[in-house]
Amino acid sequence: AQKVTQAQTEISVVEKEDVTLDCVYETRDTTYYLFWYKQPPSGELVFLIRRNSFDEQNEISGRYSWNFQKSTSSFNFTITASQVVDSAVYFCALSVEYNNNDMRFGAGTRLTVKP
C-alpha cells in the first residue's frame, strides 16, 4: 500500500527565511510519481511539481527547490527567501503506475510566513 507522511503539521517563519517542508513516502512499486500541491485559503489545490521514480535529479524553479532521495524515501520541498504569499497548506502526494487512479496525499503542512 502507498502512504505519504508529512510530519510537520504547522510551520511558522518570518519573511525572507528559508523553509523546508518534509515528505516521506512508502511504496513497494518501482514506478511511481511524487507531487507537491499548494492549497491557498481559497481552497483550490495548485500543482507545483511532479517527479517520477527514475529521475532523482533535484529541481529548482525560482525560489522553490525539491530534493528527491530514493535512499531515504523522501521528497522534500524548500522555499528560499519566503514571502507572505507563500502562506498556504502544502501537500505531498504519491501515485503508482499499476494503480494509476489512486493518488495518496499526505496530511499537509500549514506554512505561515509572517511579515
Add this chain to the structure above:
Amino acid sequence: GAGVSQSPRYKVAKRGQDVALRCDPISGHVSLFWYQQALGQGPEFLTYFQNEAQLDKSGLPSDRFFAERPEGSVSTLKIQRTQQEDSAVYLCATPLSGTATGELFFGEGSRLTVL
C-alpha cells in the same frame, strides 16, 4: 470551461437531508476524480470516471454516497441521509493525462457542513 468549476461552494445540511454536489470539468478532459478532504487532512480518493464510466468507486465511504457522470462531462456527487461525519470539503479534479500519474487540476471544492 477554463478550469474545474464546483457548486455549491458552501452547503449546510441538516442531518438526514440529501445533498448533491456538482462538478463541471475542464472541457475535453475525459477523466474525473472526486476527493473528500476532512478538516486538517489531505484529500482522500472517493471515485473515478473515465467519460461516463465509473471505473473505480472503492473510496466511497458508504452506500449513501453515489456519483454519476451520465454524459461524460458534468458529474454529480450525491450524499443521501447525510451524517455529521460527512462534513468535509469535496474536491473534483481532472487530469491532463487521463490518470492520476500526472498533474491534476482541482476545483475550489464544495464545503459541506452537516448539523
